[in-house]
Amino acid sequence: MQLPREVFIGNNTLELIGDICKKLGFSKSALVVTGSHTKDVAGQKVMDLLADSGLEVDYVIVTSSTIDDLRTVKEKIKQMQPQIVLGVGGGTKIDVAKLSSSNENIPFISVPTTASHDGISSPLGAIKGFNKPFSVKAQAPMAIVADTGVIMHSPYHFIASGCGDIISKLTAVRDWRLAHNVNREYYGEYADSLALMSAQLLVKNAESIQPRAEEGIRILLEALISSGVAMSIAGSSRPGSGSEHLFSHALDLIAPEHALHGEQCGVGTILMARLHHINWKRIKETLQRVGAATTAEELGVKPEHV
Known part of the structure; x- marks a missing residue:
């Protein structure tokens, strides 16, 4: 049974992201999985905060939760070998981060920018392939950082x-x-x-x-x-x-x-x-x-x- 070790909900909780990673033992490197819009909403801020905390940070932009998107992120993980993967965005970004990190045996942190479904905390990820969506067992997030200030302003x-x-x-x-x-x-x-x-x-x-x-x-x-x-x-x-x-x-x-x-x-x-x-x-x-x-x-x- 996998359960989140840390859950932070509140205004400006993004500011804690560097300390949370260090508390969990991740002080060297992080990969952020986000989208082109969610990078502007929260992804860039997360990357800046992680870098300020001394972590080497890289990111990958995904547009959907297809098998091709999953392969792209998995390749990035193999190249970078990060200690932790962070999914910053809505359900699509979090699902891709969750599935790719699980496949590569890397822990993951969920940083939702919307409150659209329970995938922000579940061990399952939705992926699109073979002309239909299906759910795959992956891993639960090690931590969840939900900034109400960001989510309140989502559509x-x-x-x-x-x-x-x-x-x-x-x-x-x-x-x-x-x-x-x-x-x-x-x-x-x-x-x-x-x-x-x-x-x-x-x-x-x-x-x-x-x-x-x-x-x-x-x-x-x-x-x-x-x-x-x-x-x-x-x-x-x-x-x-x-x-x-x-x-x-x-x-x-x-x-x-x-x-x-x-x-x-x-x-x-x-x-x-x-x-x-x-x-x-x-x-x-x-x-x-x-x-x-x-x-x-x-x-x-x-x-x-x-």
């Missing part, structure tokens, strides 16, 4: 996506219980409870999310991190990903225009909640309170694709 649809990903735990855990009862699949009550608590935390605090209040963003980040930790404890994606995630993956394949993963999962949760005979109306109301999509039209998807 709101990323925050709404994170809310959709969190609310999906309400159906994911029920699918997991069903798989256990019908197929005798492994089931862990603690991981189930942790994932479910993440969703309940969002339902309880939905009003604080949309105004971009720092406390609301902190609660969302804590929920996302808890969900990822639940997957580490379970040893699979079961606590955080069920039929509502399959709905999202299907949209990615059949709908020419589709929304962010978490927003699609939110709509999928409404549909799957009806099949589970749980309060789908409350789920829809919660998503509306945080300003997330609740219909195909709001996703920008044609009804026939749903």
Whole structure:
């Protein structure tokens, strides 16, 4: 079981990145995986802070989470042999950093610039290949550094996506219980409870999310991190990903225009909640309170694709 050793959430936590690396025993070299936009948002600052702390720093820009992007970063790791890899950006950058570092047996630190899904803390990474997305077991981050000052200013649809990903735990855990009862699949009550608590935390605090209040963003980040930790404890994606995630993956394949993963999962949760005979109306109301999509039209998807 891999769990983060250090978690820092708050305003200006990026300033701590050099000290965090040194505390974890990384004082020589670091590779930053980021994007062209996220380099301007936070990546360059992270690199400057690491260099100021005496580390040799290099970086690589990725545009997506394809097998080619993964190969590019792996080659960079082989050339540089860094002590630590940092993923600075949204889900794509963090997934590529996570997978490439795991493949090369290098620890990794997650530095999210958005709160769009629970991949910021989970041991799984999404990769695109063979004309479809799929998840691969990689490694959990050794540390998570989430600067609320940066994330509060990210486009709101990323925050709404994170809310959709969190609310999906309400159906994911029920699918997991069903798989256990019908197929005798492994089931862990603690991981189930942790994932479910993440969703309940969002339902309880939905009003604080949309105004971009720092406390609301902190609660969302804590929920996302808890969900990822639940997957580490379970040893699979079961606590955080069920039929509502399959709905999202299907949209990615059949709908020419589709929304962010978490927003699609939110709509999928409404549909799957009806099949589970749980309060789908409350789920829809919660998503509306945080300003997330609740219909195909709001996703920008044609009804026939749903």
